[in-house]
Amino acid sequence: xxxxxxxxxxxxxxxxxxxxxxxxxxxxxxxxxxxxxxxxxxxxxxxxxxxxxxxxxxxxxxxxxxxxxxxxxxxxxxxxxxxxxxxxxxxxxxxxxxxxxxxxxxxxxxxxxx
Amino acid sequence: xxxxxxxxxxxxxxxxxxxxxxxxxxxxxxxxxxxxxxxxxxxxxxxxxxxxxxxxxxxxxxxxxxxxxxxxxxxxxxxxxxxxxxxxxxxxxxxxxxxxxxxxxxxx
Numbered sequence: 001x002x003x004x005x006x007x008x009x010x011x012x013x014x015x016x017x018x019x020x021x022x023x024x025x026x027x028x029x030x031x032x033x034x035x036x037x038x039x040x041x042x043x044x045x046x047x048x049x050x051x052x053x054x055x056x057x058x059x060x061x062x063x064x065x066x067x068x069x070x071x072x073x074x075x076x077x078x079x080x081x082x083x084x085x086x087x088x089x090x091x092x093x094x095x096x097x098x099x100x101x102x103x104x105x106x107x108x109x110x111x112x113x114x
Numbered sequence: 115x116x117x118x119x120x121x122x123x124x125x126x127x128x129x130x131x132x133x134x135x136x137x138x139x140x141x142x143x144x145x146x147x148x149x150x151x152x153x154x155x156x157x158x159x160x161x162x163x164x165x166x167x168x169x170x171x172x173x174x175x176x177x178x179x180x181x182x183x184x185x186x187x188x189x190x191x192x193x194x195x196x197x198x199x200x201x202x203x204x205x206x207x208x209x210x211x212x213x214x215x216x217x218x219x220x221x222x
Contacts, residue, residue: 003157033209040123042200042212043158056209091158093210100146100165103210105158 002026004106006092012112013082020078021109025094032075033103034067035091036060043091049075050097082113116141118201120213127191128221135186135216137175137201145203147177147184148210152198161186161199171195191220 005024013019025032030051035043046065048056051072061067064082069075079086089110093103117140127133139145147164162170164177164184175186184201196219202210 035210040214042118042120042202042215043210045209045211048209058209100163102160102163107157 023092
């Protein structure tokens with residue numbers, strides 16, 4: 001499968017624990033995006049990387065959230081001290097540079113905070 | 115601020131009937147508009163974009179800047195069109211702003 005992959009697909013954790021998700025983009029894509037989707041809503045933008053540089057962060061990304069893309073390839077999204085409100089589907093997408101290129105989405109990581 | 119509104123959370127039509135999924139947006143610049151689709155147990159995927167002006171799986175969407183709308187249409191619905199549809203906009207190469215989605219059900 002040469003598409004965007006995410007790991008794990010499901011994560012159940014207790015409130016207050018830290019969790020980390022991984023996204024592997026399509027190999028030649030230099031742009032990587034994280035979105036969050038809660039029940040009944042469309043995906044909401046969290047943050048965006050071009051290569052290893054994090055170029056934009058949403059105000060949804062509180063100081064408990066951190067994202068990295070250290071070598072411009074895979075990315076990680078960490079949530080510290082999880083809260084029940086963090087329960088959501090976390091989506092990763094990647095695209096190539098250039099105008100009008102499509103964002104390709106991964107299958108998502110579903111987080112449940114108990 | 116950028117915003118995308120899909121007024122219908124649920125839409126149900128019979129097979130063979132026309133389908134129209136509504137999308138309105140607010141944006142001061144020149145956005146790029148998209149329709150994404152998510153079939154059952156599959157990932158989100160691009161259906162079409164206004165730049166391409168093409169028909170995909172019989173669906174078309176016309177950008178109406180005067181009405182700030184980008185409605186998705188298909189003249190004859192098929193059962194395999196049942197899915198979740200999201201309208202989205204983007205400025206340049208940046209983030210996508212999604213609507214809340216419309217669940218389309220095609221009844222046999």
